[in-house]
Amino acid sequence: MTAKTVLIPRLTIIGVGLIGGSLALALKEAGVVGEVIGCGRGKPNLEKALELGIIDSYKRDPQEAVSGADVVFLATPVKTLATVTQRFLPGLKPGAIITDGGSVKGAVVRAIEPLLPDGIHFVPGHPIAGTENSGAEAAFSTLYHGKRCILTPTENTASNALALVRQMWSAVGSDVVQMSLEKHDKVLAAISHLPHMVAYALVNAVGSYDHYEENILEYSAGGFRDFTRIASSDPTMWRDIAETNRDALLEMMEQFDVFFAELKADIVAGNSDKLFDFFQRSKQLRDAIL
């Protein structure tokens, strides 16, 4: 073991749940963080985080919580990020870096960047990791290990702030990549937001049919349960994502409609060869990412 350099002497986590809490634990384990201060709405959750050693202390007041912080990590729901930032902003020291873990980047950057005074830096980020659980108790230090973390710097992002946030995510084992806000929001619409919309619609379709047709769902085997697991995700989070990544999501939903309609037409027409090709192509695409 070589002695690690402390990258972040003082870190404030706003929203000490799975995402924020796991980052704090991982940075502590890597030995690259000094003091960690927590902030968030729920006192019982903050007490739990303290007890679990995720944070060293907490402050209920946002301005007090960020006082003296070198880095502030925002891990509250996407639509709250700008409001939260407005609240703590006056408490920041010059040169402080704000970064976030929000699932949508365009809307977040458009809401936060205009708020920032000179000398306060913002590095938009999105670690592609998570579980179905939430709250401080769900946090664990290896959540980000081997996972992608996408940073989406803008023309306003200072290069030294970007470099520090890159180092932070690398230190917890993430594979850090950079792309534009626009590309991030399209990529996520495709690989995450669309699948969630499809799963939510599927469960509603089958569930409403179920109501009429004597508990169809009780016959469902593991396949249906596994396939629809993501429809158990937090409704508030997904309402926020659907609203804030509206355009990219609608584009992907249209894309899905095209293929679903093609499949339906082939079934109606009884076109064996085209059906086989459709399923085969899909299997090949899927198997390529196994």
Added chain:
Amino acid sequence: MTAKTVLIPRLTIIGVGLIGGSLALALKEAGVVGEVIGCGRGKPNLEKALELGIIDSYKRDPQEAVSGADVVFLATPVKTLATVTQRFLPGLKPGAIITDGGSVKGAVVRAIEPLLPDGIHFVPGHPIAGTENSGAEAAFSTLYHGKRCILTPTENTASNALALVRQMWSAVGSDVVQMSLEKHDKVLAAISHLPHMVAYALVNAVGSYDHYEENILEYSAGGFRDFTRIASSDPTMWRDIAETNRDALLEMMEQFDVFFAELKADIVAGNSDKLFDFFQRSKQLRDAIL
């Protein structure tokens, strides 16, 4: 241990893969079967089944394979069941019972029942179990344990034949339920066939977008992989299902379209409350079947 009664002195399995092989193994383990004869297209697979003790012998000729059989279990793809039955039918002894494991019941029954002479019984069945693997090597004796097996007797099904097939599935640990052909095909369209169509369309939609947008799929986290696992299923099997359960499947696909369109409309309109309700309702439905 009490001595078990042999339910089936001689059983022939047509198609000794995951489904057929697992049934044979489970019946042997339960001590309720005498001799098991295998039949199927691939000699290497039959040799493997012999080596693994799944079958006691095999015959390449279908009529020889069913000679003297009390029960013949059909576990070949849905669209082949009637053709296979036609081939072995002349070899059956009077009183023999044919049963199957096909994923679609209406089309199978309409194709097989008219072929049967007096004194040969058919009990249509569908064990709701499986894995992604196939072939004799994939078979294991506990596949059906705790799983539903749906039997769909018709007005032509003899009650003693039905009773024996029920006992057979109970002996391997299945929870046997009976319903009409029509209900079976609707239930399966909802909980299995629709989800597969949705997954296939989703992977095609994202994959085609990926092609244009620089390997989007490489950013996909576990969620996308898990959600789309069922799109890796065998294209031939799913072509057969889409063709043979056409009407019930199309009805469910229309049902899905209604909900997907509602979701899209709420996103376009930015209707926060309706979006939240939609996701919330879906989460509640999903969590109820956890």
